[in-house]
Amino acid sequence: MPTVSASITDFDIMDHVVIIGNGVAGITAARHIRKLSDRPITVISAETDHFFSRTALMYIYMGQLTYEGTKPYEDDFWPKNRIALVRGRVERLETERRRLTLGDGSEIEYGSLIIATGSRPNMFGWPGETLEGVQGLYSIQDLESMERWTAGITRAVVVGGGLIGIEMAEMLYARGIGVTFLVRERNYWDTILPPEESLMVERHIRSHGIDLRTATELREILSDAEGRARAVVTTRGEEIPCGFVGLTVGVSPNIGVVSGSAVECNRGVLVDEYFRTSIPGVYAIGDCAEFRDPRADHPAIEQLWYTAKMHGETVARTICGIPARYARGVWFNSAKFFDIEYQTYGYVWSRLRETEETLYWEHPDGRKAIRINYSKMDGRLLGMNLLGIRYRQDVCRKWVEEGADIGTVLGNLSEANFDPEFHRRYEAEVVRLYNERNPGGAVVVKRKGMLARFFS
Amino acid sequence: MSDRDGSLQLTGTMSGDTGGMGKAGIAAVAAGLLVMLGAACGGGISPMLFMLAGPGLIVAGALAYILPHHLRRSASAQNNGVMFSGATTRGAIAWGLGVAITGFYVLLYWWPQTLAGLIRMFDPLSMRLRGIPADHWFMYGAFYTLAVLVMGARALLKYRHNRYQIIRTLSVIFFQLVFAFLIPATLQLFKQPEFYFTYFWPLKPYYLFPDGVKSLEMAGGLGPFMIRWAVMMTFVATPVLTYFFGKRWYCSWVCGCGGLAETAGDPYRQLASTSLRSWKIERWMIYSVLLFITITTALLWINSAAQGALLGGASRGFADVYGFLIGGIFSGVVGVGFYPIMGARVWCRFGCPMAAVLGIIQKYYSRFRITTNGGQCISCGNCSTYCEMGIDVRWYAQRGENIIRASCVGCGVCANVCPRGVLSLENGPMEGRYNGAQFVGTAEVIIPALNGEPERTRQLRYID
Known part of the structure; x- marks a missing residue:
């Protein structure tokens, strides 16, 4: 059921700012548009009713925080600030009519549209990647599914040695589940960390009893009779029995919402330094945006918490008539x-x-x-x-x-x-x-x- | 999120279950409680034996149960499972415990004779320390100190990776054991007034009431020194120390109420509400109490100066009401009894007039602040969840603002639980402390040519 916490009526539709995605990028944009203007704002999310901190998902699983505790703002913050929240999935985007259609058939018209749909976990077409008990970790639904599939199991395999991989390993470790951690690189995260740091982290991972296997990749995931993962086979030919497989081999821009529309995409929604897409009035920020011309040594896609906040604050200015060009500053x-x-x-x-x-x-x-x-x-x-x-x-x-x-x-x-x-x-x-x-x-x-x- | 029912769990189903040592510990606690039941019913065996067997078994058992739990966990795993355990999330165990502690306080304050058996148990200790048999306050002091010691050991283990926490915990243990238990007892042994050097007006209003001052005067011996101490601590030490260190020099380092909260109350810090509404209630209540005690004290002195002609018994009545409502019900019954339901700082947050005074100084005239490290906050909420004062620390941290709140007791746990090392307790110049690091990075923002004006560049400060 859609949750609308403020009614939107009696305004020029061209003033209406609609934001798809209530993650940190979209919410920051909404808050700053509210600071700078009185324009009606609607935030649509398929994931949750309210903004929560995605980075805190691991702490919910480990029992350090409740879901409520991960919400940075109280629920009445949104009506107080006249930011309407709609729970629903955008099924269709018609840019020429400036209109969105949600899963329940309802339509929303916008003057400006901000696409802030974040990422989704990468899958590389491994045999068995769609089995039950195999998943990535990005959304609250992923966490719920992880909760379900890890209940009562004793062994798990995590594939992919980035930051989410090690978080997942820590989560499982906290629940007393034995973890085998497959890392493609010669050393943990050595594409980012210099050798000394990488080795230090590796030693630390192993000191927790994590079975870290470097220079090892996933070949396939084996199924039991019920269609649930029972083991993985590595590229070294080893079979590792497990009740759960975490796939944490990076994330990609979640741009399904613009597919079939005129908005130009590459890996992400292509934007300039003002976060403008190829269609006037449509912007993209956060993980799902890709810079057409990134500066030297700057990534084309920035997938960080703080960059998402900066994107949101910058695009809010542009939308409110004070065009601001994004420049991230010191990394x-x-x-x-x-x-x-x-x-x-x-x-x-x-x-x-x-x-x-x-x-x-x-x-x-x-x-x-x-x-x-x-x-x-x-x-x-x-x-x-x-x-x-x-x-x-x-x-x-x-x-x-x-x-x-x-x-x-x-x-x-x-x-x-x-x-x-x-x-x-x-x-x-x-x-x-x-x-x-x-x-x-x-x-x-x-x-x-x-x-x-x-x-x- | 989680649909598990953990209401009867003590630790949650996290890595490692209660081991054999933990089970033996719980068994010892149960046996100790039985011995105390025997003592309470007037068992008739020697009190010394009861004292050693009852509290002794409970202390040993509690340590055996608690310590391995924290010892086998690394620094960042210490709060794992807190939200799964009924004991720490207002489950059945928590309510049971809350009722038991509250009930104990009710008996202690209004029907101490019902605890006669337990009090006798402490006669040997009281005779040794004070030269007189135990009364209900001595028994209470002994239990209180034991709780700080046992749970202090737990805090030392839980926070063993953080030197600020270790030193702070040792400090509250020391001040409770020495200044709030041994010294007052020793003073009585030497026929001096029973005096607590670590409690001052307005937390201990009697020390600056006319009656209190008079009785110290008449007592002779150390009495006059104690009067000077009380006046000096309230009017000189309090503002000076708070200017340099914030209210933490007292609330989370010295005070006995704080000492119990930081040790026995540590498992309950996540129960303090961070809502805006609770903050509003807090401000109304705590400053009302401060006003009440200030007026009471003033009335008592006016009345005393007028030799009772002005108000007769009225001001005494005011003081009695304060003693009953604030000193009894609030600081004791609710303050400690509600630990498992509302967190350990209910009294400190909503009622303590000393905290109110310190808070005002901390807010407006102090070098203390919690510094936010630029734009590193990921809004996870660990700081706000584990703030025992219910401060929404994240609100400030995520916008890169320093945290300066009247209620902050400077326990440092927000900085300890932060997974990104964003927070640090610091003393520094007052100038600029309110907006220490107000950005999540700077970026050059170029305002393009517009309305005939040329293109300009300008530093945009990302504020939050």
Whole structure:
């Protein structure tokens, strides 16, 4: 049943902003359009009545959060802000008539349309991928299905060594289910992480008793008599019995809604830097959008929580008559591998480029690391990786943006530390390591007096 | 989401079931309760034996049950299954426990004679510490301290990966054991007034009531020092320390109510409501209590100065009403009795006038804040869910704003449960603390040529 929390009548239909998708991109757009204007706004979702945090799905499964707890806004926030919520699946998009048709036959007309339909898990046509107990993890429905298929099982296989893969492994581990984790790469996530970081995470995964198998892919999934997965066969020919198979080999733009319409697509809905599609009045943001001309070293499709927020805020301006061109700024990201937190600022490539120099420090406990990459030529900071240590985004962003010199960065490294009070600090060790390697250009760290530290 | 019925589960069906040690622990707790039942019914065997066997078995059993549970879990797995267990989600066990604790407080406050058997059990300890037999308050203090010790051990294990939590937990254990139990008892042994150095007006209003001051004066000995201490702590130490550290120096490091909440109440932090409505109720209630106690204190002093001519017994009546409503029903019965239903900070959040004073200072004149680390928040809701004060931490974090709320006690659990390390408790310059890191990144936004104006570029701050 559709849930409409505000009535939409008596307005010029050209003012009506309709957003397909109530994920973070669509909702951010809706909130900012409301901040900037009085235009009627309707958000359509097939997934849930209300916006929730997709990134928190794992915590629901692990029993740390309830679904209610993952909603960033109370339910009456939407009527209060006159954002109408419609529960339904868009079946047809007619751009020339500016009209959508929902699954129940109802029609919605729009002046501006924002497509924010997110992603869907990749499937690569493996034999058995449609069996019961085989799935990806993206939506709340996926979580419900995972809940159902993992009930009472003792072994599971997770295929695909990205961030969702390790999250799924952690989820299953939390429920006491044994996990075999198949990773195509030679080392875990080594297309993104440099070797040292990748190996550290690998050791950490294994320390939880996860059966991590690198350089191993899925060949097929075997069925039992009832059409349910009973085992997988790897490319090495091994058969691994299991009651559940998680397929976490990346996601792709979920663009089914525009198929059959005039909106031009490639992998995603093609947009310019204003998030305009090929059809006037139709925009696309978030995971489902693909930039026609991405900037150098920028991905064409950005699938991050914070980029989705930025997309939403930017498109809201354009729609409200203050056209704004999107430029993401300094790259950053963060994740968590079981207990090890990961942060990255600027660019740290998995393989060092010829023009780059790296300073890598690792704690003897093998669970904390700091990597600082800088330019060979002029010592300009390029990027940082942190494992098990928190750094301040504000400080790191500024350094990368300004191209701060490595000496300046190391001399002020403690300013960047964001760990809780009383935690041990390792900045001095990083500086010592640098000085050992660069006896000529040793960095001196100025220390503040006790009193100055107390009052600053 | 989950349709499991976990109302009778204690830990949820997460990795590893209650092992043999856990079962033995529960058995020991049950045996200890039986011994206490015997004691309560006037068993007639030596009180010493009862004291060792009753609380002793319960403590040992509880530790055996709780500790392995937290020991075998890594840092980020400590809250796994909290939402599946009836004990921590207002299930049958929680209601049972809530009624039992509430009932115990009712008996303690109004019918202590019904607990005579239990009180006798503590005679040996009381004789040793204070030189006098136990009364119901001594028994209560002993139970309270035991709860802080046992559940403090649990908190130390659960938060063993976080040095802030370890040091803070050791602090509340120390202040409860030494300043709220051993020192007051020792003072009595040496015929000094029973005085709690860690409670001040307005949480302990009697210390600055005319009667309270007079009785300390008359007691001699340490009495005059205690008066000076009480005045100094309320009027000097409170504002100065709160300026430097926020209210955490007291509420989550020193205070006994806070000590119990942070230890025995830790399993219940997710029960505090984060709704806007509860925040509104909180503000009305807590400042009303503060107003009430301030007026009461003023009336008492005016009356005392006028030698009772002005108000007669009226101000005394005001004080009695406060003692009954706030001191008794609110801080005790509801404050602790409702732990398993409303979370551990009901009193601190809705009632404590000390928290109200500290909160006002924290909000308007303090160096304390919880810093949000730029745009890293993924809005998961762990911070808001596990905030024992019901602060919707995520509301601020997801827009890159620092969190400065009057009610924040600075326990640091939001920073501990955040899966992206977004939050950090900090003291720093007051200037700019309200809008520390107000963006999720900056981007150059180009305003194109429009209405004859040339193209311009401008930094757009992504706010939230």
